[in-house]
Amino acid sequence: MYLLSRRRSAVAAAAALALTLGLTACGDDNEPGKDLSENMTAAMENYKAGDQFKATEPVKFSILLLNNANYPVKADWLFWKELEKRTNVTFEQVAVPGSDYNQKRSVLISAGDAPLIIPKTYHPDENAFVSSGAILPVSDYIDFMPNYKDKVEKWNLGPEINTLRQSDGKYYLLPGVHEKAWQDYSLVVRTDILTELGLQEPKTWDEVYSMLKAMKAKYPNQYPMTDRYSQPKPTGNLWNILGSSYGAPGGWGFNHATWDASAGKYFYTAASDKWKEWVTFLNKLVAEKLMDPEAFTQTDDQARSKMATGKSFVITGNAQAVVNDYRPDAAKTPKMTYKKIPLPIGPAGEVNPASRLENGVMISSKAKENKNFVAMLQLIDWLFYSDAGQEFAKWGVEGTTFVKGASGKPELAPDVNAVGLHPNAPKHLQKDFGFYNGVFAYGGKPELVQAFFSPEEQEYQKVLNARQQAPWVVPPPAPFSDEEREQATLWETTLRDYVDQQTLRFILGQRPLSEWDAYVNELKAKNMDQYMELQQKAYERYKKEHG
Template structure:
């Protein structure tokens, strides 16, 4: 799935498909500064208000599953995040096909992925944002909601029949309810998954495990044992484990199994404790300490590259691809890249690699994989656009119609792929995508614009898995069969003054967590100073911050009982 900014340490661009949520604490300060105000839908939540004058180009009686086509040629502006490995092209087939099918042209403002979150905030705060703003993860809209700078999209769900159908068919009502803010509305149109799709995990050199007579690791203790065996067998490999993404992905999925949150999953630091039925500060818990101590031990014993937490992603990739490391983290899209690179460096048939199910930790075989993903926010100003209703119909068709999702993933049937009577899809001979048909000379994303993260993520189980390799499908099935999904936090929406106060408190707290976590793992700060670290968090206002969160949680529970 897709990428956003790091919640832990500064990141370099990562792989095409996946990234966990941006920390709210990272973006909240920028989002709240000078946020403009805008109109809302109407009176009570769910009231769209008077739509006269904003229905130009809209289809009458638009229905779920119906091909959207505007009644006149329209142009909608859109913010477009550009991945380094997929340079934006205005001549992509996807734009031509969207315009042909819908009479809608998209005028894209291109922003480098590395600057996307900041640019999105600046444009929304200044009131200059394009009409469509994709790649917004649930939670990233929260700082903008109290100021009315973005549209309360829940007021207009009756205009989006495909979205309503997906929510009902996939039983997503509880997930959607977690998006609601203090006014009872929600402000993001999220990506939807029929089933969870686990993302990042570790990738291992299976040929090395076989040589050592070791099974695929099932726990973090097994991971350590395998690294020890690798280091003994291959003394010339400086560090058997050299991680990508500055450790953000690994710490994120590992933390879940320790009963904590870290890396890209850190968020603002607050996490809901089911036992006490209240929010606690995760980075101050014994579980977080155990997580940090585990990775500190790997670094201290020379099993994990200390550069894992600072090196560019491409550097870590080269180390794994050339045999200078034997374990790293990955997502589905990067595995084929590793296979090609290892073939170049080691030769065909001289290696075997696999993305393994995430190891179980002290808290058990757990994974964090919800069914809501990145989607769209819309600036509040679109409510006054004469084509407002047509724009909502277009987004509904683009993001929530499953026939459209197939088109956005696979392209044009008969041109980029074929489909047989059983529903199996086959890429055209000269096209490759996500490791499928690797001999194809043209990449479906790079050359045609299909399969792009901002459109193609989510959908039915069939569509999700249709673009995965057999190995990745096996990984997904193993994860869903053997790992328990941890519950997501309940809603605790803050008012505008509360959000401002929470940002003032959480920003220095997060800075302390980030700095100290890195210092502990790298051994620059001994674990004997853990209590002093917790004291610093307390002196920086942890209790006040948690009081805000718990008050908001209790208020929401009372108002929605």
């Protein structure tokens, strides 16, 4: 690996790199990109997959950071110092609280003030910024990202990547990528109550109902189940995982249109019989006082308090919630024991509803005018997609935050804690060092993704990995044109608000399920059918134009 000398001028650097890379960027479709001969300052020559990226002179890039309340961003994190040491790159940080992240990101992008690197973006959030030209078609530049290309090819991620494409055939979000689908969220159950009642872990949603009935019989004055993740929208997680078990995800996983492979077309998710079935299930839980009616709108703190004080026994969560929230909350009551059970099975069968794509990175269109643009692409490629970069972002520095065990695999240093693995350690990987920080440490091989998993979480993943990926997770592309997107966005906003509102009313019994047909007609009055016609048209057009 040969690094350009710092003493060489930008012109000489551009000339040298031009010999290797050509003067234009060619994306995954071999379409010519912008001439980058003026944007190669500090970039590495002959950079390829597996190389350690290091800018040939010090550079600084602006970046938007989600500031997680559990481990707030600190200027003295070892992450920043070691990143500069390894890559010659520093960040001009724009840190935003997680609760305001999406709104602040939109404001910055719309005003033209966004940092160059915009991570922690979930598809399809990028759609809102495509038509304005505020973000780059990143697929035009992936030839400068050999680690990314290597993983997409080796892991056969093409079908998933295709779901990101816009009507021009390009995509505008560099996704985090997993070799294997990772499904994290499920039900968390008080196992001491199961033992007390002589119950087995429920494997299906019908068995969940039976479990809640038994809990209610023993504790008639309590709601067996409550929930969190209910703001700003109702129970984003529960509606997602339950809806996925029926083939019509709601909440966090909601898409207006869901692909029906057997029919070869899309259907409107929230008007389907599948949606009605899980809404009916939740309505039954509420009606029989098995589900806390406040669960759908309360704060996380309220939900956690109900679990910690024994008012409820079942809630949703992920592995970190069990370790960082529920178990510490119950520390004063040692008899309380929690377990995240494998995602219950519903009518959709034994499916894993997770995608192999993660939140990803948008790049401001201003970046292509930056003289260090190619160096920035190489940095993103190394940090987010190389094995070494992913290990660094997650584990940190050998000898300080981790050591190599007898097997040669990384292990947390004895004095460092993460997700409860060393609960009495004086230092914390995320809070004190900034690694595994929720912005950079996403995706990768299963052994990296599951590195901090407890034995119980590894067993959970083993069960989920044995299931087939849900067929609707990787639908065929059906991107809207700019004009269609503008119209569709207006319809989507109105439809989504109404879907959330009426779904909650059905569940709480404020509206009888006998009015379901009327509800569907109300969606039609809000342009549901026109929306679906637009969706199907987009699918057929893309299939014709791009295959």
